[in-house]
Amino acid sequence: MLTLIRREIRDNIVYFIAAVVFSAILIALLTAATYNLDWISDPAVYVGLSIPMLVILVLGFSAMGVTQMYIDRNRKISAFLSALPVTRSWILAARIVAGLLAILTVLVPLTIAVIVMGRLIAPPIPIFAGYIADILTTVFLMVFACYCLGLLTGWTANKIAPTFGALGLNIVLVSLVFVKGFGPDIKFLLVLVIVACLIRTWHKFMSTSL
Amino acid sequence: MNDNVIKIENLVKYFDGRCVLDGINLTVPRGCIYGLLGRNGAGKTTIIRILLGLEPATRGRTFLLETESTNLAPKIRGRIGCVAEGHNLIQNYKVERLIKLCKDLSLQWNDESFDHLMKTFRLPKDRRIKDLSMGMRAQLNLSLAMAIDPELLILDDPTLGLDTVARRQFLELAIEVIQKQNRTILFCSHILSDVERIAERIGILAAGKLVVDCPLEQLKERVKKLRIIFPESVPENLYLTEIINQQIQGREMAITVANWNRQKQAILETFKPSSCTEIPMSLEDIFIECTRPGAETVEVA
Numbered sequence: 001m002l003t004l005i006r007r008e009i010r011d012n013i014v015y016f017i018a019a020v021v022f023s024a025i026l027i028a029l030l031t032a033a034t035y036n037l038d039w040i041s042d043p044a045v046y047v048g049l050s051i052p053m054l055v056i057l058v059l060g061f062s063a064m065g066v067t068q069m070y071i072d073r074n075r076k077i078s079a080f081l082s083a084l085p086v087t088r089s090w091i092l093a094a095r096i097v098a099g100l101l102a103i104l105t106v107l108v109p110l111t112i113a114v115i116v117m118g119r120l121i122a123p124p125i126p127i128f129a130g131y132i133a134d135i136l137t138t139v140f141l142m143v144f145a146c147y148c149l150g151l152l153t154g155w156t157a158n159k160i161a162p163t164f165g166a167l168g169l170n171i172v173l174v175s176l177v178f179v180k181g182f183g184p185d186i187k188f189l190l191v192l193v194i195v196a197c198l199i200r201t202w203h204k205f206m207s208t209s210l
Numbered sequence: 211m212n213d214n215v216i217k218i219e220n221l222v223k224y225f226d227g228r229c230v231l232d233g234i235n236l237t238v239p240r241g242c243i244y245g246l247l248g249r250n251g252a253g254k255t256t257i258i259r260i261l262l263g264l265e266p267a268t269r270g271r272t273f274l275l276e277t278e279s280t281n282l283a284p285k286i287r288g289r290i291g292c293v294a295e296g297h298n299l300i301q302n303y304k305v306e307r308l309i310k311l312c313k314d315l316s317l318q319w320n321d322e323s324f325d326h327l328m329k330t331f332r333l334p335k336d337r338r339i340k341d342l343s344m345g346m347r348a349q350l351n352l353s354l355a356m357a358i359d360p361e362l363l364i365l366d367d368p369t370l371g372l373d374t375v376a377r378r379q380f381l382e383l384a385i386e387v388i389q390k391q392n393r394t395i396l397f398c399s400h401i402l403s404d405v406e407r408i409a410e411r412i413g414i415l416a417a418g419k420l421v422v423d424c425p426l427e428q429l430k431e432r433v434k435k436l437r438i439i440f441p442e443s444v445p446e447n448l449y450l451t452e453i454i455n456q457q458i459q460g461r462e463m464a465i466t467v468a469n470w471n472r473q474k475q476a477i478l479e480t481f482k483p484s485s486c487t488e489i490p491m492s493l494e495d496i497f498i499e500c501t502r503p504g505a506e507t508v509e510v511a
Binding site: 003004007075076077079080081082083084085086087090207209210 | 259262263264265266282283284285287288290292294298299300301302311312314315316317
């Protein structure tokens with residue numbers, strides 16, 4: 001299993017490097033905002049930067065899911081691996097673990113940075129900490145849901161379906177988060193999307209010809 | 211203990227409403243080299259893919275090493291070596307990386323045997339798979355399959371793309387493997403001379419059915435091609451069962467008969483032919499006759 005996870009990480013190393021770079025940019029922006037640098041303390045700039053960052057995050061991980069499945073199907077990677085002592089479920093599980101690790105590469109350093117900055121400048125109000133936790137959990141679920149949508153739409157020989165299918169579904173999902181906020185209902189909805197996507201992807205991957 | 215390494219029970223496969231395999235039954239005992247033949251699109255690769263669990267069957271069941279193909283655990287897969295048609299290795303990997311991946315995933319790895327093969331085939335480890343020629347890919351695929359000391363080796367057109375020398379090396383290697391280790395080989399190929407050289411038992415697929423399934427020697431004995439010349443014209447009421455093919459030209463008749471025996475010979479003699487000569491048949495001749503539409507099934511007595 002570890003070999004399969006390593007293989008997935010190495011094959012998708014571009015996404016991991018991008019995740020590290022992206023995480024660094026986010027932390028830099030957060031630091032700038034924390035120390036009230038002039039150019040970012042303006043809420044318009046702050047919101048104006050947050051939204052594109054979130055969109056990049058979502059689209060990036062969705063693209064990772066699509067790439068993993070599309071390349072596998074079209075280069076017959078799983079067909080080759082299946083002739084070795086592994087099962088299809090292991091291959092898929094390793095893929096999802098790699099995706100999760102890539103997401104965590106962005107979100108874990110960011111969370112640590114948020115906690116540290118919070119300790120430095122924010123007043124010790126529990127509601128504030130809860131609010132930050134809500135945002136980070138929702139962002140994690142949203143990004144993971146988009147990644148799962150990428151996995152689901154990527155298993156095809158057609159190039160248009162995964163590109164526009166994943167894009168369309170991501171827009172719907174992100175719009176929902178913008179409309180509903182970061183409350184428990186949106187979290188529940190995102191968990192439902194994740195579970196549905198994973199079950200469908202698993203079913204597709206297990207039953208299809210490789 | 212059941213000693214059939216491969217078992218196929220009433221296998222049916224449809225692709226887009228077209229029947230590719232129509233009730234295939236087949237068993238391959240341990241230690242046998244089985245040559246599976248058929249024309250393009252006859253379903254050889256489909257059988258192998260279903261056996262390996264890469265393709266679902268429409269109906270029927272297949273077993274490898276006494277385990278159903280749909281449920282092959284890694285432990286079982288680790289005992290099976292496979293060389294797939296087209297050598298679908300991971301194209302963007304370097305040879306070295308692919309070897310490491312296979313080695314890390316395999317349950318056992320014979321470094322000595324693998325290095326020997328790599329040296330024999332002179333395969334470069336620093337090149338990408340996509341930059342290798344078809345022949346080199348075939349050699350690499352074969353080396354990887356052999357390195358795990360497989361109990362069962364499944365070869366789907368393994369010599370495709372190999373030059374004569376490499377093909378000969380491969381065949382000798384296959385014979386060496388089977389003789390040394392009493393392993394089982396399922397071997398599909400279009401190069402009938404290769405199959406004839408190594409296979410003990412032959413199966414021929416035609417129109418979705420297994421029209422031949424018997425030992426090679428028995429097949430050669432059982433399928434006969436005769437040139438019969440009658441004093442006048444060929445009798446219209448000449449009736450022999452299991453005629454695979456017949457051609458009539460004036461007084462002369464050429465027939466290919468399955469399961470040729472004394473009874474059939476006696477029936478033929480009642481028509482008092484002027485002469486009856488047997489035309490020697492190679493496996494290729496038998497294959498061509500058996501894959502004609504409407505060919506009879508050659509069953510082992």
